[in-house]
Amino acid sequence: MGSLTSSSAVAGDPCFIVGRAPVPFSDSPPTHYTLKIESFSLLKNWPDGFESEEFKAGGYEWKLVLYPNGNKEKNVKDHISVCLKMAGADLLQPGWEVFVDFRLFLLDQNKGIYLVLKDENINKMCFHAAMLDASFDRVIPLEAFTDPSNGYLVGDTCVFGAEVFVCKERRRGKEECITLNARLTFKHPWRIEKFSKLKYEWIESKPFNAVGMKWKLVLYPKGRFGGKGNYVALYLALVDPKSLSPGSKILTEVTCRIINHEGHGDHFVRKGKHLFSTSGSF
Structure with missing residues (x-):
């Protein structure tokens, strides 16, 4: 350099x-x-x-x-x-x-x-x-x-x-x-019935509002890319990324949890950061 x-x-x-x-x-x-x-x-x-x-x-x-x-x-x-x-x-x-x-x-x-x-x-x-x-x-x-x-x-x-x-x-x-808006915390639960019988490559949650934007969760039951067949893949995505003004970005800190319903043991938790823009990637 x-x-x-x-x-x-x-x-x-x-x-x-x-x-x-x-x-x-x-x-x-x-x-x-x-x-x-x-x-x-x-x-x-x-x-x-x-x-x-x-x-x-x-x-x-x-x-x-x-x-x-x-x-x-x-x-x-x-x-x-x-x-x-x-x-x-x-x-x-x-x-x-x-x-x-x-x-x-x-x-x-x-x-x-x-x-x-x-x-x-x-x-x-x-x-x-x-x-x-x-x-x-x-x-x-x-x-x-x-x-x-x-x-x-x-x-x-x-x-x-x-x-x-x-x-x-x-x-x-x-x-x-x-x-970059000040940190705002928002939680959205998504209950998926009959998970083992899901036949689609991916499913999407119903849209929900947070920080003035519409979001959705995208689940790949059998994984995606290198983890396909071995992992479950879960993403946060903008419903309409083109609605962002040109050049604007949204910095997010995301925590995804898979809840343990049996009442013993820890929940499965993953955290990450992502910049959302008009490209719509997640």
Whole structure:
């Protein structure tokens, strides 16, 4: 992974240094991509970095990977880390190289301007098969980022952006808004009669409402994929994923229980996390 490292700054200090040059500010939003995150605090326990949707710039597809507590693989702590990742590189011709001028943006919501980060020591980043990403390991100290007076995290909302220039080509990208609602607990029982006589590959529960959306449970009595024939598979799914607004996502923490009705022994419990989007996967 390529690394673009900015030096530390203290809360309230408006000047950040990347390489040896002061970081500029911009009144204009980023050209190619904007990522707005609401309820940022709910991402604190995200394990491996949060990946954005893909966006296009310079004829290629990219993603931003956000590490709310720093990239642990780089031993970064107490800082925000952000990585630019090339998507769909497996479709490119062998021996390809792409030279990129990457700029990262962070909105100061108090002043309505963007902090613009780039590495002045590297004119162009070279992406190739052995290097598919480049990172700002220490974008900003968490102490400075979470201080509302600095404007970067206000009302638990922040805005990042990216500009990726390839061969000086410019094109307008898309925007994405991620809303993570405060944790809401909802329980839904599903009683299945005559389980051993089920003949269908899968069955669905009746739709039920939770957090303003319609959901359903999907059961594969004989399992699915690698567990087929050996396990029971149970999923939570959105009834109508297309009803979500474009680019929106719902982060869920799901606990599935198979109840022991005989009154002795433990219930069978499995837990997991999933981001639901318009793709409708579960």
